[in-house]
Amino acid sequence: MTNAAHLALPAAIRSLQPSDYTGVLIEALRAAPQRIAGATVVEIGSGSGVVLAALASLGAGSLCGVDIEGEAVRAGAELLEELGHGAISSFRHGNLWEPVRGQRFDLVVANLPHFPMTHGKVPGRRPSWSSGGADGRRLLDPFLEEVARHLAPGGRAVVTHNGFVGLDRSREMLRAQGLGLKVLRTTLVHLSQEKIELMTGSVLEAEEGRTILRYGPYAFGKMHVVEIDAAGNAD
Numbered sequence: 610m611t612n613a614a615h616l617a618l619p620a621a622i623r624s625l626q627p628s629d630y631t632g633v634l635i636e637a638l639r640a641a642p643q644r645i646a647g648a649t650v651v652e653i654g655s656g657s658g659v660v661l662a663a664l665a666s667l668g669a670g671s672l673c674g675v676d677i678e679g680e681a682v683r684a685g686a687e688l689l690e691e692l693g694h695g696a697i698s699s700f701r702h703g704n705l706w707e708p709v710r711g712q713r714f715d716l717v718v719a720n721l722p723h724f725p726m727t728h729g730k731v732p733g734r735r736p737s738w739s740s741g742g743a744d745g746r747r748l749l750d751p752f753l754e755e756v757a758r759h760l761a762p763g764g765r766a767v768v769t770h771n772g773f774v775g776l777d778r779s780r781e782m783l784r785a786q787g788l789g790l791k792v793l794r795t796t797l798v799h800l801s802q803e804k805i806e807l808m809t810g811s812v813l814e815a816e817e818g819r820t821i822l823r824y825g826p827y828a829f830g831k832m833h834v835v836e837i838d839a840a841g842n843a844d
């Protein structure tokens with residue numbers, strides 16, 4: 610696509626464009642293609658559908674995308690259709706696990722909104738894209754509480770997890786359900802000045818120098834891709 614064509618994308622679709630988190634999540638999934646081939650997959654918060662498209666290209670057996678935004682559901686379905694994966698894909702409109710109640714999957718993927726903020730909006734994004742409430746866990750906690758009920762035997766979840774929303778708390782929540790959490794990779798994501806200004810003050814204060822690093826006017830946050838599995842494998 611040329612730059613001009615990219616700029617011509619409707620604003621609704623532009624706001625669903627993949628982020629740095631999306632790229633790192635895809636790369637973590639690509640590292641073990643043998644675990645994708647034939648797998649039944651669900652993505653909670655599928656956005657543009659590009660993570661599912663990457664999984665389709667790795668040979669996933671079936672793909673289901675769930676999103677709270679109707680526009681995302683349409684965009685995801687169109688993308689998978691356009692790439693020739695329409696026959697093995699379905700998209701559902703709804704909140705977190707609700708549209709897939711009672712269903713289990715070999716692979717669950719999620720890059721949920723979990724930036725600690727209560728007001729405002731990240732420029733260029735919908736309010737539903739980033740905000741995770743004051744501590745960043747408004748969606749992460751209900752997602753983790755139900756993940757065990759949606760894993761097929763031997764199944765796993767691969768999820769993005771900001772360092773500044775409490776990896777230990779997630780580990781504890783999962784351990785209580787007999788699930789293990791393993792960090793697959795860690796990277797630094799740039800936090801723009803606008804984003805830093807939106808971050809809950811107490812989180813920023815507690816995490817500065819720990820999971821939030823500053824070099825002059827530039828700030829980065831630690832971000833992990835974690836794997837959750839029913840075998841209880843943990844770091």
Ligand SMILES: C[S@@+](CC[C@H](N)C(=O)[O-])C[C@H]1O[C@@H](n2cnc3c(N)ncnc32)[C@H](O)[C@@H]1O
Nearest residue numbers: 627631654655656676677678704705720722737
């Ligand atoms: C950070 S974006 C990630 C999108 C895509 N997975 C990616 O990596 O590019 C989070 C997505 O979660 C969706 N979302 C927000 N709240 C949700 C909810 N309660 N249930 C399902 N999806 C939700 C948003 O609409 C958005 O598409």
